[in-house]
Amino acid sequence: QMQLVESGGGLVQAGDSLRLSCAASGRTFSTYAMGWFRQAPGKEREFVAVFTWTGGITYYANSVKGRFTISRDNAKNTVYLQMNSLKPEDTAVYYCAYKLFQDTLWSDPRRYGYWGQGTQVTVSS
Numbered sequence: 069q070m071q072l073v074e075s076g077g078g079l080v081q082a083g084d085s086l087r088l089s090c091a092a093s094g095r096t097f098s099t100y101a102m103g104w105f106r107q108a109p110g111k112e113r114e115f116v117a118v119f120t121w122t123g124g125i126t127y128y129a130n131s132v133k134g135r136f137t138i139s140r141d142n143a144k145n146t147v148y149l150q151m152n153s154l155k156p157e158d159t160a161v162y163y164c165a166y167k168l169f170q171d172t173l174w175s176d177p178r179r180y181g182y183w184g185q186g187t188q189v190t191v192s193s
Contacts, residue, residue, distance in 0.1 A: 070094035070182040072164050077187030080154055084191070088149040090164030090184055101167035102147045104138060105177055106160035106189075115175035118167070119147060127174045132158075154191045161186040 076088040090102065103118035117128045117138040126138050137150040147164055167174075168181025 070096065070166050072166065072182055072184035074162065074164050074184040074187040077162060077189045079190045079192065082155055082191055082193050084154050085150070085152045086154065086189060088151065088162055088164075088187060088189070090147040090149075092145045092147070092166070096145045099166065100170045101174070102140070103165050103167060103174065103180060104147075104149045104162060105165060105180075106158075106162045107186075108160040111160075113163070113177050115177070116162070117149060118174045129175070151189070154189075156191045156193045159189060159191050161188050 071093045073091045074088060076086060078086060080086055099121045101118050101120040104116040105113050106116050107113040115129050116132055117136055119126050119138045119140055128136060135153045140147045163186045164184045165180035166182040167179060169179045173179045
């Protein structure tokens with residue numbers, strides 16, 4: 069079992085920055101990768117970024133590349149999502165997720181087994 073708790077969301081203006089945190093507890097010793105997804109009202113959940121534990125490789129959705137950075141703190145079992153130059157279209161509930169299957173299907177939410185409760189990010193224009 070794994071528990072994920074996100075924090076750091078809020079209401080900001082376009083161009084501002086936010087840092088989301090995802091604290092993990094439980095089976096963190098066998099982590100393959102952790103990802104961030106987001107879901108806007110009326111839309112499907114979409115991939116944002118992923119951090120692989122082996123090698124620290126990262127992948128990003130094209131829509132956030134160059135603006136968002138995913139990172140981790142081993143000592144705190146925490147994954148971060150630094151979001152800069154936020155846009156109104158970034159408004160969504162952001163979820164962190166534990167990748168259950170050890171493959172390269174980074175953007176498929178069905179390959180992730182544990183999810184946090186989500187944190188709301190709202191960007192006003």
